[in-house]
Amino acid sequence: MGNLVGAELRKTTTTGLWWGLLIPTAVLALGWGLATGMLGQFFVDFASSGDVDEVSDFLGVTPDQWKVSLFGMARAINVSTIFPMVFGAMAISSEISRRTITTTFLTAPSRMHALLAKMLVYVLWGAIYGLAIMLFLGVGVALTSSPGQLPDAGGWAMLTLVCVLSSILMTMFGVGVGALIPNVAGAVVLLLLYFLVIENVLHGVLAYLEVPAVIGFLPNGSINGLTGSVSVDLFLSAAGVVPPEIEDVLRAIAGASGAQDWWLSGIVFLLWSGVVFAGGWAVTQAKDIT
Amino acid sequence: MHDGSGLIAVQNLTKQFGPVTAVQNLSFTVSPGSVTGFLGPNGAGKTTTLRMLLGLVKPTSGTATINGRPFHQLGQPGRVVGAVLEAQGFHPARTARNHLRVYASAIGVPDAQADQVIGLVGLGSAADRKVGGFSLGMKQRLALATALLGDPQVLVLDEPANGLDPEGIAWLRTFLQSYARMGRTVLISSHLLAEVEQTVDQVVIISRGQTMFYGPLQQLRQSQQKRVLVQPSDLNALATALRAEGVQAIEQLPDGRLAVSGVESKQVADTALKAGVSIYGIQEEQVDLERLFFQLTSGQYAGYAPAPYQQQQQQGGWH
Numbered sequence: 107m108g109n110l111v112g113a114e115l116r117k118t119t120t121t122g123l124w125w126g127l128l129i130p131t132a133v134l135a136l137g138w139g140l141a142t143g144m145l146g147q148f149f150v151d152f153a154s155s156g157d158v159d160e161v162s163d164f165l166g167v168t169p170d171q172w173k174v175s176l177f178g179m180a181r182a183i184n185v186s187t188i189f190p191m192v193f194g195a196m197a198i199s200s201e202i203s204r205r206t207i208t209t210t211f212l213t214a215p216s217r218m219h220a221l222l223a224k225m226l227v228y229v230l231w232g233a234i235y236g237l238a239i240m241l242f243l244g245v246g247v248a249l250t251s252s253p254g255q256l257p258d259a260g261g262w263a264m265l266t267l268v269c270v271l272s273s274i275l276m277t278m279f280g281v282g283v284g285a286l287i288p289n290v291a292g293a294v295v296l297l298l299l300y301f302l303v304i305e306n307v308l309h310g311v312l313a314y315l316e317v318p319a320v321i322g323f324l325p326n327g328s329i330n331g332l333t334g335s336v337s338v339d340l341f342l343s344a345a346g347v348v349p350p351e352i353e354d355v356l357r358a359i360a361g362a363s364g365a366q367d368w369w370l371s372g373i374v375f376l377l378w379s380g381v382v383f384a385g386g387w388a389v390t391q392a393k394d395i396t
Numbered sequence: 397m398h399d400g401s402g403l404i405a406v407q408n409l410t411k412q413f414g415p416v417t418a419v420q421n422l423s424f425t426v427s428p429g430s431v432t433g434f435l436g437p438n439g440a441g442k443t444t445t446l447r448m449l450l451g452l453v454k455p456t457s458g459t460a461t462i463n464g465r466p467f468h469q470l471g472q473p474g475r476v477v478g479a480v481l482e483a484q485g486f487h488p489a490r491t492a493r494n495h496l497r498v499y500a501s502a503i504g505v506p507d508a509q510a511d512q513v514i515g516l517v518g519l520g521s522a523a524d525r526k527v528g529g530f531s532l533g534m535k536q537r538l539a540l541a542t543a544l545l546g547d548p549q550v551l552v553l554d555e556p557a558n559g560l561d562p563e564g565i566a567w568l569r570t571f572l573q574s575y576a577r578m579g580r581t582v583l584i585s586s587h588l589l590a591e592v593e594q595t596v597d598q599v600v601i602i603s604r605g606q607t608m609f610y611g612p613l614q615q616l617r618q619s620q621q622k623r624v625l626v627q628p629s630d631l632n633a634l635a636t637a638l639r640a641e642g643v644q645a646i647e648q649l650p651d652g653r654l655a656v657s658g659v660e661s662k663q664v665a666d667t668a669l670k671a672g673v674s675i676y677g678i679q680e681e682q683v684d685l686e687r688l689f690f691q692l693t694s695g696q697y698a699g700y701a702p703a704p705y706q707q708q709q710q711q712g713g714w715h
Contacts, residue, residue: 113502120494121487205485209542212450213474213502394413395452396444 110214110223118227123196131189131235132242135182139246142178146255149174173344175247175255176265180337180360182243183269184330187276188301190235194228194280195293198386202288208395217391221285225383228281229274236273240266261340268336271372272329278379279325285386288393301326313363321364322371325378331371334362398463398470402428402549402581404449409458411444418444420605421458426583426598428549431576433596433613434585437693441605442585443482446554450479462550474503477550478543480536482558488528492519492538495527496545503546513541518567532559540568550581557591569595589689603693616688623681624656624664625649629674637671638664655681 118124150172198221201207214220248256257265280297287293305326312320321327337360342348348356357363365371404426411419419441426432436442447453449460451467462470462477470476486495496510514523517537522530527538536559543551551572557565572595576582586592589599599616601609609616628634631654635646638656645657656664661680668675 109504110502113498116494116498116501117487120491120498121489204487206487208452208481208484209499210502211452212477212479213499213546215471215473216468392454394447394454396447 107219107223110219111226113213114223114227115230118231123193124231127189127193128235128238131186132238134189135186135239135242136246138178138182138185139243139248140250141246142175142182143247143250143255145178146174146251150252150255173255173257173261173341175251176257176261176337176341177356177360179243179247179265180330180333180362183239183265183272183333184361186239186243187236187269187273187329188298190232190273191276191280191297191301192294193231193235194277195284195297196290197224197228197281197284198390199284199288199290199293203290211395218387221387221390225278225281228277232274232277233270235277236270237266239273240269243269257340258344264336264340265333268333268368268372272332275329275332275372275375275379279329279375279382282379282382282384282386285390286382288389309363318364322362322366323374325375327364328366328371328374328378331362331365332368332375334360335365335368335371338362339368398465398476400549401463402579403464404460404462404550404552404581404583405464406445406449406460407458409445409448409460410456411441411448411453412456417605419448419455422602422605422607423458424600424607424610426581426600428581429576429579430597431572431582431584431595432598432600433589433592434583434600434602435589435592435689435693436585436587436602436608438587440587440602440693442587442602443554445602446479446481446552446583446585450477450481450552452481472504472546474499474546474548475505476546476548477552478546478548479551480539480543480553480556482554484539486527486530486535486538489526491524491526492530492541493523495538496541499542500545505545505547509545509547513544514538516544517541533561533564536560537564548580551575551583553582553584555585555587557586565591589685593685601689601692608692613685617685619688622657624659624661625653625677625679625681626656626661626664626668626675627653627677628668629676633671634664634668634673637667637673641667653677 198207201210210220211217214223244262280293283297284290284293287296305324308324309321309327312318322331334357338353338356341356341360342353354363357365362371366374406425407423409419409422410417422441422445434442434446444453445460448455449462449467451473459466467473467477490498492514493510496514497507500507500510511523514520517540519534519537519541522534527535530538536556540553540556543553553572556568560568572582572584576597584592584596593613596613598611599609599613600607626634631648631652635648635654638646638659641663643656643659643663647655647657649655661678665675665678
């Protein structure tokens with residue numbers, strides 16, 4: 107198994123895809139970070155202007171102490187992890203398209219071994235992408251935010267944890283979809299459509315039907331919940347007592363409306379990844395490689 | 397684990413792709429120490445059979461084993477069997493050396509082995525070039541290098557001569573024969589008997605998914621009737637004289653010679669002497685394996701003969 111993991115790792119490092127996708131990931135994270143800081147600054151200036159004093163009384167702290175950057179960071183992580191997901195989606199689909207899967211299966215004790223080795227390597231890559239996202243995002247936010255809006259050390263650590271987790275889980279989900287749909291363009295387009303369009307429409311419909319709790323159990327809803335819930339929790343812990351209505355609004359701003367607790371959201375998405383990977387596994391196991 | 401015998405055994409193998417029967421009740425064995433040719437026209441089921449042997453395609457029924465085991469029970473298959481298959485892909489952006497190192501790691505052999513096999517197939521100078529820029533022949537050499545990485549006991553090659561230049565084919569021939577002489581098993585498929593005739597010792601000929609002949613090439617040669625080609629001064633006189641002696645299989649060839657089957661050249665010469673016919677040339681025809689191969693495998697996807705062009709032109713021409 108160690109041999110196969112080594113082989114899969116070499117496959118990813120001997121072509122340029124990993125940095126070809128890492129560059130836009132980093133640029134996107136940095137851009138979101140910079141924008142988050144600037145928007146937060148603008149919002150705090152507006153909130154401090156006098157007309158909205160009630161809100162600050164409500165939250166028990168003055169606006170310049172609101173950790174508004176947390177919301178932007180949660181959203182930034184959600185968007186940036188699209189790239190590691192695409193990277194994962196190409197793991198198996200590109201091998202089938204390029205027909206390198208033949209040699210891969212000829213040199214592995216079984217197809218199961220080959221797929222598991224691949225999954226392990228992509229978990230590692232998911233973590234690397236997650237760390238890169240956090241690094242560039244953090245730099246962007248720190249450059250444009252005033253210190254009062256930034257999370258404390260514990261907050262940074264928690265955000266880094268969920269960012270890496272989120273990235274790993276998204277990559278695993280991608281690997282599963284890539285196995286299920288053995289066509290690079292098909293797998294990538296479907297993933298992008300689903301995560302950027304289809305599920306957002308679904309969220310709107312579910313919110314309209316007044317069953318927002320369902321959102322937290324959908325793939326995109328649960329992965330957003332992982333980061334969104336953490337950012338809301340961190341914001342609230344620094345903001346004092348907040349009525350439930352305001353909390354719902356804050357969740358929506360963090361992109362985590364209807365979401366469960368962060369750890370439950372993570373488990374829900376892990377289950378989705380598991381289901382997709384099991385499906386991809388079954389398809390690959392039964393497939394005639396011609 | 398496997399028994400290390402180097403034996404390939406295909407038994408009652410059948411594969412159905414939907415309504416199409418690609419392989420039907422195929423049986424043969426391949427022994428170590430010789431090169432076995434796996435022959436049949438395109439579409440006869442060769443590739444499907446080899447892929448079933450290598451665990452890439454699931455048989456509908458029957459078994460295919462290497463060293464007494466199906467492929468997925470070999471444990472470390474890369475060290476037991478190496479394969480060069482048609483449509484075996486490479487990542488175009490990966491260099492040849494990196495390609496081999498990936499699979500060296502998968503098989504569990506040191507990287508030095510990758511450098512060794514790349515030299516062995518004559519790609520040493522192109523080792524650090526991206527495979528995307530390789531010619532078909534170079535890719536074929538790289539595929540062979542990949543197959544040799546694990547120093548396998550059994551080598552399976554599907555149409556390996558594709559894309560190779562004559563020099564490459566000659567090299568491959570020598571290589572495979574010496575590989576077999578080391579006591580290993582070599583199975584090589586082709587749709588042209590002539591292409592592998594000088595390489596193989598044993599043949600398995602299939603057509604329409606079924607075994608048509610299976611045994612030593614020598615035996616196939618002997619099963620072919622000999623023909624005597626003779627150029628007499630008088631065709632009719634010699635033909636009449638031969639028929640009088642009970643020889644019926646006489647054919648006139650386009651070049652003006654007679655082809656006489658089922659007799660020795662001595663008998664033809666004696667008959668000619670008795671009939672007072674001079675002989676300008678006589679030879680016993682070498683066994684035409686290609687013709688026999690054609691007879692064994694004809695019928696599948698048979699096209700119509702083209703309309704006689706000459707005749708049409710005459711009809712439509714100036715009179």
